[in-house]
Amino acid sequence: MTAGQEQPTELLHGIPLFAHCSEDELTEIAASLRSVDFPRDAVIVREGDLGDDMYIIAAGRVRIVAESRGHETIAELETGDFFGEMALITGSPRSASVVALTEVRLLRLAKDRFDHMIREMPQLSLEMSRVLSGRVSQIAPVGRDLRGRTALLTGASKGIGVHIAKALAREGMNLVLTARSAEALEGVRAEVEALGVRAIAVPGDVGSRAHLQALVVRAISEFGAIDLLVNNAGVLLTLAFHKVFAHEIEDHVRVNLTGPMFLSWMVLPGMLERGAGHVVNIASLAGKYGPAYNELYSSSKAGLIAFTQSFRASYRGSGVSASVIVPGFVESGMYERSRKHGLRAPRVLGSTTPEQVADAVVRAVKKDLPELVLNSGPIKILLALPTLLPGVAEWGRIRLGTDNLYRKAAEIRAKRRDETGR
């Protein structure tokens, strides 16, 4: 077969990367691929070249060589593997050459087709991101210095997420930012880049697996590795449970719990491979002791706390860890908006600032802390009560007035639902 010929679908069947693709997807991929042959010892990609095309190895083996680092061999790839932008392999773009170790047949795919594939074919992007996240060899030394490392932050378009993005940028971290509002996200991206780091905005829904897969592939192809994942995106619906729509139950669990779990699962193989990585989950005091009218929120945040504890315990000693941040009322985002309706948290429960939450994220990573409960009030003592004296805790909660606060919030929300149907 020579350059320029159409690639038959059968060839793709033999490549493990495409094992989960449907026949329709294989036909679509085959139509985008062009076959190219190289003799042994040929230089396929030269270090420093733009390297915008992606290559899948249909037959043969190649070596990835960093010429500028004394011709160090970074990886050897074989049939079924893929390469392109060197960030996919080495951690930084245009940083290595690719040399044919044998006669090689490659399937060439233009960059825009590659981007299209990872967006439109969830199974393929899942497989790719799993392979990629395990493959990248980290060149920077492992440690708790965040400078030059990469963080993926969800919920970065507004509220607390903006403060976390800035705090991580001030630590010198490059950032992959996601949330649904593309315009707001782009604004935050520009703001953090002004702090001297690189940042990309990848808009999308963290409740969608397809978006999360494409997000991880994009992050790795841009920066080479994800060193820190901060699951900050969250949704809150304070409403009497019988007024909640059925789909909202699943929507909340997807955004607040299974999205973070799925993202953690995707970045984990690469972190384990490098022996370094951290996941920070932003939960809530509601996950410690469920308040009235918050069934969706409190249960998903409780799940997030337990998930963090198990994850942390499982990977202890591997260099990979997890922390959970448990804020009470934060003077930003969701709570700030509810204050516009005249709702005020009881003084004794205290509050915290978004800057303190952001600072806690940085501290949790640097010091590898399991959990940080953030609040200015005597909340930690109160949190011990539900375990030690549940009856007293319930009595105390009624006396504190939190049930009343949330009842008012639920009534406001129910009124809006009655008026608008939403």
Ligand SMILES: NC(=O)c1ccc[n+]([C@@H]2O[C@H](COP(=O)([O-])OP(=O)(O)OC[C@H]3O[C@@H](n4cnc5c(N)ncnc54)[C@H](OP(=O)(O)O)[C@@H]3O)[C@@H](O)[C@H]2O)c1
């Ligand atoms: N504020 C508080 O008092 C408080 C207290 C305890 C815990 N927390 C937790 O802190 C985190 C941030 O809260 P916040 O107060 O900053 O809330 P916020 O102002 O409502 O911001 C939430 C962020 O999550 C994103 N998001 C929501 N749904 C999403 C989806 N389906 N896909 C992608 N992104 C989504 C939003 O962006 P888009 O709308 O653009 O998608 C936004 O960037 C949440 O996990 C929250 O539970 C907040």
